[in-house]
Amino acid sequence: MKKKLFILSDRSRNLHPAMCCVVEMENAISNGFEGKIINNIGLLQKDLSNSCLLFTGLNFRNIEEHRSSLVELKQRGCTVIIYVFDAWNANSYFYNYRRKLKSLVHPSYNISSFCSIMCVPFPCARDHFSESDKRLVRYVPLAVDTTLVSGLNAQRPITVLGYGRQPTDLTQVLSKFLNAPHRENIFHHTDHMKISEVSDFLMHRRHFWKLAQSSLFALAYDPFCTHPQRFPYSIVGQRWFECLSAGCVVVGRRPTASDTDELIGWQDATIEAPNDPQDMFCFLSDLIASPARIAEIRARNVEQMKARHDWIHRFSNLVAAEGI
Template structure:
């Protein structure tokens, strides 16, 4: 849904699909959609009316009309992997007629599944019966969703493209941004941080706009990663849905992005059981006081303890390299589906282990990463569909440089298979090259 809804949350699935494409010999199949930045006045009016109607129908658990055009796909596949953000997008995969008859196995990764909304959206969850396995990233919703589908449902946290930029790209002295906050923030603490930064000549980067739309997802990913890699502190607050006893929280992708960056994460820890199993350090996130009068003392005490400061950042980075890259999630999915690992996946996991060994035993500024030689590509036999995939033609091969804009589509390739040269490891091209793909 990237071209239709080029909103910030869709970048998570775009990144996952891009990493998968780099590991597997894959062909992206996606509907052609209009340019969302080139709409006439009346087209914008129709789009607004359709979106409003869609939200009303979603509240009533009624089907909505799809914007994804019918897309014909030829060939048979071992696996179809579909990913989307919201329950009402589950059935968008049907824009590819007959897709289920031509794939041996199918799975879906569904991101936003708040427990309090499962019952009222139950009609959407019944479409999950099309798949062999369902992965969701909100663990608390698993038993509730399972009531509305015959398909097994498994918790799968999100992750990060750990190798997009190494944390070692900048030394501590080169981390020129004092605080980075992308996404949600606690306004009373945010206001106090602005005051302190103005007083102490600190550099604080945070979101200024609402309703943002991405024109180039590769550029968005690279900018966010580079910004985090230049930061000393990465501010992340837990999401909360509802209030009081009914309040629910989950572990968002921002935690993995912050851990991967080599910055110290500050903010709030999600109070959910699965969090403790994902990070080894008890201080993976240093909890900030919510009283703004205590903000200055908190920041001063944290930075005064250099050894503690370095240990937190180091432990988080090593955690991500060892278990929170998208390759780790892909490996988990293949294991659940009973599919063998591919040479491309094995190559990326090996690079992650190598990077972990280097970063755990060397000074960060001494780490040097080299690209491996190109690897052969096998014949396509995998299909992966994403509500976050798009291409310039109904059926097109994904270029070696990366997966481009996204919408309900299909990624096809080899399982097992290998990856073209730049994907074999995983260190990305320079910014200019990536943006030109």
């Protein structure tokens, strides 16, 4: 990387569980490119010469909190890269009537005033930007820090991991069958709890990765099918990258997004689950009875993830393409 890298992090004030993935990305890029993580843009005033700032936001609203400072940095010659994890609503956020009016009165509200490159993880997200702003937008898929997990370990005491949002009727059925006192199986799921804040990102993610690498199967369903009221289009979400990297056999509903084949197009990256949740127990039992197939799937998943879907791989491609 030609420029000195700074990473603006919201980790000290945004304690939402989803920030764990953002923090992991920031740490991976910081370590891989000798970047410095900061929580105050004011610390950059002496280091603007030939520098680059990466800001990773959970959503577009987070950008607003730093907009005026980002405008100043860009005016002083800093390359400002913004990566938006939850890039669902570019159209409604940037191009609503109030925003358009502000952009006319205050030019600093224009995207080009505070951003050199805006990265979104889903192709459809880019389509929601205006034609003039699309020149600043780059499609950069999600990824993981593959160094944080061992995906080839054999010990898998958890039968099924259902982390995060899953079909409610499915989790009820699997919990009833797999977590029955007389069975040796374990179904770990989080539908029965709500967490609004994380007190320690590192400890929380260590717990998650331990769960993932201890699970034989992991559920991953196209969120557009299970939660269309929240997700306006199909996506390859973070759950795939995490569970595949952890060496799980992913079972669920394969996304119909345009980039699915490009990202997870290898054999059995997702094994399609039966439509009726009542059939899931027998379906999983049949898979368990094929240990050679399971071992082959797991090894292929880990190999593909390490080769293609690490955050260092993502950022290296962006830096090379942009000549940063």
